[in-house]
Amino acid sequence: MSPRGVAIPDVRQQLFDAAERILLRAGPSELTGRAVTKEAGCATGLLYNHFSDMDGFLAELFLDRAGKAGAALSALTTLAGTGDVVDNLMSAIETLLTGNLLALAGLAMARPAILSHLGEALSQGTLEIDASERAFAAYLKAEKEHGRIAAEADTESLALALVGAAHQLLLTRGPHAPDLRERIRKVATALTEGVSPRG
DSSP states (O other), X not given: OOOTTOOOTTHHHHHHHHHHHHHHHHOGGGOOHHHHHHHHTSOTTHHHHHOSSHHHHXXXXXXXXXXXXXXXXXXXXXXXXXSOHHHHHHHHHHHHHHXXXXXXXXXXXXXXXXXXXXXXXXXHTSOOTTHHHHHHHXXXXXXXXXXXXXXXXXXXXXXXXXXXXXXXXXXXXXXXXTTHHHHHHHHHHHHHHTTXXXX
């Protein structure tokens, strides 16, 4: 526990990390202010010194992680024309999984009040719910230009199918399922094989 009156460096990130660990370990029902501060090893009321309420805190967590994942995904199109298409897609999906963004998106759906807190960010354009889908679509379109995806392929629908499948598998199997990545890779392989140019 941190003594009363002693500043904790980067307390927001400490609380965000604690909440993320609880979400992945125990699910959204266990996410309470008391549980988060206990996990973070700090005073019980500290969370409410920095955030208006629990849903506001979770919305800020989502924004923080979405920003980091978005920055990482922006590099995906630079891989077009190099390496293996499925490997490139899996590298980007790994960004979503390790950043726990898919789990957090599920949390936002489970707690609709979080979405109302995200409304301002959505209206200002600082949060783009479909950012990962658009990143995959842009990558697949770039691969189409390199001739590695068929010219007639609907890259936007492919991207939606890939992100949707990853999200569904994460929600139903959990982030620690031993076959999670293997199942997602099978989906990515099936989708891309279906639109590979016929030689």
